Amino acid sequence: MAEFSVVGKPLTKPDAYAKVSGQTKFADDLSLPRMLYGRILRSPYPHARILRVDPSRAQTLPGVLAVLTGDDLPVKFGILPVSQDEEALARDKVRYVGDPIAAVAATDEWVADEALDLIDVQFTELPHFMSIPQALAGEGEPIHGTSNVHKAVALEFGDTEAAMRAADHVREDVVFFEGNTHLPMEQHAALAQYAADGKLTLWTSSQTPHYVHRALGKVLDLPMSRIRVIATPNGGGFGGKSDIFSHELVAAKLAIATGRPVKITLTREEVFYAHRGRHPVLMKVRTGFTRSGRITGMQFQSFLDGGGYGSYGVASTYYTGALQATTYAIPRYRFEGVRLFTNKPPCGPKRGHGTPQPRFALEVHLDKVAEELGLDPVEIRRRNLPKSDSRTVNWLRITSCGLTDCINKVVEGSRFLERRTSMPRGRGLGFAVSSYLSGAGTAIYWNDMPHSEVQLKLDRNGGVALLCGAIDIGQGSDHILAAIVAEVLGVAIDDIQLTTADTDLTPIDLGSYSSRVTFMAGNAAKAAAENVRDRLFAVAATALHCDAEELVARDRRIFRLNRPADGLSFAQVVQLAEGEGGVVTGSGSYTPPKLAGPYKGAGVGPSPAYSYSAAVVEVDCDLKTGEVKVPEVWIAHDIGRAINPMLVIGQVEGSVYMALGEALMEEQTFRLGLHKFPSLLEYKSPTALEAPVMHTYLVETIDREGPFGAKEAGQGPLLPVIPAVANAIYNALGIRIDEIPITPDKVLKALNARDKRVGPKTVPAFAFPPLIKAEVPPEWKGK
Amino acid sequence: MSIADKVVVRLRVNGEDTAIMAPPYKTLLEVLREDLGLTGTKHGCELGECSMCGVLVDGKPFLSCLAMPLDLEGREVTTIEGMPRGRELHPLQVAFAELGAAQCGYCTPAMLLTAKALLDREPRPSREAIKDALSGVLCRCTGYLKIFEAVELAASRATRG
Numbered sequence: 026m027a028e029f030s031v032v033g034k035p036l037t038k039p040d041a042y043a044k045v046s047g048q049t050k051f052a053d054d055l056s057l058p059r060m061l062y063g064r065i066l067r068s069p070y071p072h073a074r075i076l077r078v079d080p081s082r083a084q085t086l087p088g089v090l091a092v093l094t095g096d097d098l099p100v101k102f103g104i105l106p107v108s109q110d111e112e113a114l115a116r117d118k119v120r121y122v123g124d125p126i127a128a129v130a131a132t133d134e135w136v137a138d139e140a141l142d143l144i145d146v147q148f149t150e151l152p153h154f155m156s157i158p159q160a161l162a163g164e165g166e167p168i169h170g171t172s173n174v175h176k177a178v179a180l181e182f183g184d185t186e187a188a189m190r191a192a193d194h195v196r197e198d199v200v201f202f203e204g205n206t207h208l209p210m211e212q213h214a215a216l217a218q219y220a221a222d223g224k225l226t227l228w229t230s231s232q233t234p235h236y237v238h239r240a241l242g243k244v245l246d247l248p249m250s251r252i253r254v255i256a257t258p259n260g261g262g263f264g265g266k267s268d269i270f271s272h273e274l275v276a277a278k279l280a281i282a283t284g285r286p287v288k289i290t291l292t293r294e295e296v297f298y299a300h301r302g303r304h305p306v307l308m309k310v311r312t313g314f315t316r317s318g319r320i321t322g323m324q325f326q327s328f329l330d331g332g333g334y335g336s337y338g339v340a341s342t343y344y345t346g347a348l349q350a351t352t353y354a355i356p357r358y359r360f361e362g363v364r365l366f367t368n369k370p371p372c373g374p375k376r377g378h379g380t381p382q383p384r385f386a387l388e389v390h391l392d393k394v395a396e397e398l399g400l401d402p403v404e405i406r407r408r409n410l411p412k413s414d415s416r417t418v419n420w421l422r423i424t425s426c427g428l429t430d431c432i433n434k435v436v437e438g439s440r441f442l443e444r445r446t447s448m449p450r451g452r453g454l455g456f457a458v459s460s461y462l463s464g465a466g467t468a469i470y471w472n473d474m475p476h477s478e479v480q481l482k483l484d485r486n487g488g489v490a491l492l493c494g495a496i497d498i499g500q501g502s503d504h505i506l507a508a509i510v511a512e513v514l515g516v517a518i519d520d521i522q523l524t525t526a527d528t529d530l531t532p533i534d535l536g537s538y539s540s541r542v543t544f545m546a547g548n549a550a551k552a553a554a555e556n557v558r559d560r561l562f563a564v565a566a567t568a569l570h571c572d573a574e575e576l577v578a579r580d581r582r583i584f585r586l587n588r589p590a591d592g593l594s595f596a597q598v599v600q601l602a603e604g605e606g607g608v609v610t611g612s613g614s615y616t617p618p619k620l621a622g623p624y625k626g627a628g629v630g631p632s633p634a635y636s637y638s639a640a641v642v643e644v645d646c647d648l649k650t651g652e653v654k655v656p657e658v659w660i661a662h663d664i665g666r667a668i669n670p671m672l673v674i675g676q677v678e679g680s681v682y683m684a685l686g687e688a689l690m691e692e693q694t695f696r697l698g699l700h701k702f703p704s705l706l707e708y709k710s711p712t713a714l715e716a717p718v719m720h721t722y723l724v725e726t727i728d729r730e731g732p733f734g735a736k737e738a739g740q741g742p743l744l745p746v747i748p749a750v751a752n753a754i755y756n757a758l759g760i761r762i763d764e765i766p767i768t769p770d771k772v773l774k775a776l777n778a779r780d781k782r783v784g785p786k787t788v789p790a791f792a793f794p795p796l797i798k799a800e801v802p803p804e805w806k807g808k
Numbered sequence: 809m810s811i812a813d814k815v816v817v818r819l820r821v822n823g824e825d826t827a828i829m830a831p832p833y834k835t836l837l838e839v840l841r842e843d844l845g846l847t848g849t850k851h852g853c854e855l856g857e858c859s860m861c862g863v864l865v866d867g868k869p870f871l872s873c874l875a876m877p878l879d880l881e882g883r884e885v886t887t888i889e890g891m892p893r894g895r896e897l898h899p900l901q902v903a904f905a906e907l908g909a910a911q912c913g914y915c916t917p918a919m920l921l922t923a924k925a926l927l928d929r930e931p932r933p934s935r936e937a938i939k940d941a942l943s944g945v946l947c948r949c950t951g952y953l954k955i956f957e958a959v960e961l962a963a964s965r966a967t968r969g
Contacts, residue, residue, distance in 0.1 A: 035908075037906050037908075041908070042897075042901075042905050044910040044912075044913030044916050045901040045905045045920065046888065046892070047847070047848020047849070047887070047916075047917040049913050051850070053851075054847035056842075133812070135831075207948075208948055209914075210860055210912070210915050210947070211850070211852070211912070211914045212851070212852070258913070260850070260914030262912075292854070293852065293853040499911035499912025500911070671907070674908075675908045675911055675949075675950060678954065679911065679949050679951045680951075681951055682950070683948070705852060705857040705858045706853075706855070710948070712943045713938075713940075713943045713945075713947075713955075713956075714940070714943045716939065716951060
């Protein structure tokens with residue numbers, strides 16, 4: 026008998042047919058009787074004091090049922106407990122063009138839009154800060170409090186200065202990664218209903234309904250038991266729908282104010298202002314090496330341009346320093362990071378959250394060092410790989426690590442070493458590697474409860490109701506839950522009825538972020554199914570006069586492994602169990618092990634398992650126009666185990682695509698305080714014409730703690746692609762573009778530059794806080 | 809602007825003649841979604857930049873966010889809801905489901921209809937022809953490869969028999 030009947034198979038996911046039929050209901054597809062349309066008035070200034078908001082003219086417009094201003098929603102909020110700095114509608118100050126100020130609910134959208142024009146707001150403009158140097162120079166009133174410094178951290182694991190002195194070779198690089206945005210094709214939308222019994226329901230395109238639920242309770246001052254949040258399938262998320270948004274709180278408040286359902290759907294321009302995307306980060310990396318290319322120590326500095334509010338920024342700051350040592354064995358490590366407030370839409374988590382920027386820095390840095398040491402780019406990585414079942418110098422526990430296999434796959438598949446030295450000018454190959462979390466090891470708010478929970482209820486006809494707070498954002502989490510339960514219970518995916526992301530009905534899952542759902546909700550689903558199976562096996566063993574240990578569940582039957590004819594149908598066993606003990610239910614939970622190291626700031630970085638990726642990218646550069654095309658990509662990903670290889674490959678291919686957009690064209694930049702490209706035409710993203718040939722290799726390391734050995738797939742494969750593009754351009758043209766995105770103008774500029782380089786030369790002067798000198802894990806002492 | 813006056817809008821959608829009362833400035837996209845309940849047609853920008861709102865008019869790809877229904881009297885509009893033949897899904901729909909070409913599913917209706925228009929005029933298109941035909945429809949999830957493969961699978965199944 027094959028080991029598995031569902032796991033490992035490229036099966037069609039349960040929501041596929043609804044999606045290809047247009048039947049999937051996204052948030053804006055929902056309507057309710059007597060529904061009103063809500064719209065939000067936003068700031069036209071990047072930084073200004075609000076003197077007065079007068080809604081009186083808008084209130085008298087026929088068709089307008091409510092107008093809200095900041096005073097109607099005075100409670101501050103934020104996704105992180107340490108950054109409660111946002112207001113649903115700004116009261117005293119606006120901090121970026123697009124900052125919400127007031128809102129209306131009206132009988133149709135045109136009336137609502139007209140009403141916005143009738144809200145009178147008086148501002149006093151303030152000097153604005155649009156870059157890291159401007160924010161640090163601090164001339165004028167700070168964006169928040171007394172300084173534009175949002176968060177500054179400084180950690181050291183062992184004596185890195187001594188490591189530099191002991192090195193044969195020390196190199197320093199300064200690079201910059203411009204910000205960009207998620208650009209989900211579905212604009213955010215929320216529909217709120219306040220029923221006569223005082224119960225509020227919010228349908229919202231959110232990756233994190235549990236956190237939205239908590240924020241609604243706080244801001245509206247309602248008990249959470251009177252609030253129901255239902256996350257609708259997300260039409261793309263990529264991290265952009267994992268915050269608490271003004272329109273969610275405003276729709277709820279407007280529904281309460283009017284007693285009628287209210288829907289707010291953001292326009293595309295508003296989605297650019299909602300943002301929470303990739304932070305622009307300026308970085309300096311300094312590393313010591315032995316003559317043979319072994320790292321002796323690393324010092325990493327990052328300067329994050331955070332935008333107008335905190336959002337996930339404290340976590341983002343730590344993430345720019347956390348995963349250097351899970352990718353390479355670094356014996357001594359110093360990280361200093363600072364996040365600045367600027368007058369732009371707030372930055373937050375985008376696919377890879379805080380790690381693509383340092384990954385870019387590190388991977389181009391290593392390529393340069395390899396050349397100086399006379400090593401090839403692959404060899405220098407091989408000499409510094411982390412080991413399975415080890416711990417990094419910053420206390421991150423590594424279980425499985427398939428990086429060597431990943432490297433072998435892409436290097437052999439692309440014939441990297443042979444071809445890179447024999448290509449014509451303008452064509453080149455680049456290589457890079459990476460690692461990523463399979464879920465954040467700590468919750469956003471400190472608590473000891475599980476991160477994921479699943480309940481099952483069995484039907485006497487053999488159907489299985491599966492309830493879980495997880496929300497499918499296109500990554501296939503519905504399939505993963507159903508596949509795992511179907512595998513354990515020996516039923517088909519079609520037998521599973523999913524109810525997800527409904528805070529009234531489903532037990533907690535913290536959300537679709539940090540690549541956590543397969544690992545954490547998957548483990549909870551497995552535990553729930555095993556719990557139910559134990560009960561079914563006990564009943565079946567009695568009926569079949571055998572021991573429960575002899576039984577297996579497969580093909581909708583429960584039978585004796587060694588005498589397959591000796592068995593009962595799955596439905597028969599459920600009926601026996603129900604007759605004996607009533608409704609057949611079971612639940613399972615997953616709480617990650619406590620993995621944080623003994624230092625302040627150790628909460629960001631730990632994960633129960635890390636995925637690994639390696640990529641080779643081929644480029645074809647036009648020397649006249651500076652345009653870079655990518656005809657072919659080889660990518661290998663250590664997935665632990667592929668619960669559904671087709672869906673995993675889909676995540677890998679989507680990651681490569683998104684990485685190429687970031688590497689070559691996507692940027693969220695500003696002029697005179699205004700977003701330069703708040704539209705889908707001007708914000709360039711790759712189309713079908715730019716899609717390269719991709720060779721995807723899945724490496725299975727069967728992680729001992731993952732469900733059936735699985736790890737993450739949604740974010741990690743993005744990471745190596747961006748630096749591999751930059752390294753390929755160097756291979757093709759001998760130029761270094763140390764700045765993302767690599768647009769044609771930068772390529773031409775570097776070709777004409779004396780040093781054949783475009784990129785920052787220095788980082789600004791900044792007094793980081795005193796280093797927290799953390800203890801080094803025992804196994805790294807004396808190394 | 810006050811509460812809008814409405815006019816009679818006559819459309820033929822998915823083979824059915826329909827007449828509704830709507831303000832004359834409502835786009836085809838809005839009438840389909842809000843007045844006819846055909847929410848399978850999506851929106852991503854409402855400026856004609858992303859093709860999420862793509863439908864077929866007389867069999868050709870058409871951006872419903874830029875079209876006024878009053879201009880379309882006597883024309884045949886097809887939305888994703890009209891793509892199956894009765895209860896039987898179109899081969900493209902089956903192939904998209906089987907190959908994982910729909911991740912979040914948001915671009916999928918427009919992608920499918922655009923691909924249908926291609927296969928209707930070119931039953932066995934090359935990879936380059938597929939890329940070219942679909943290049944106006946943005947997708948942020950898939951990297952497009954599974955979409956190309958699904959179009960090729962559907963084409964091979966349709967022409968094999």
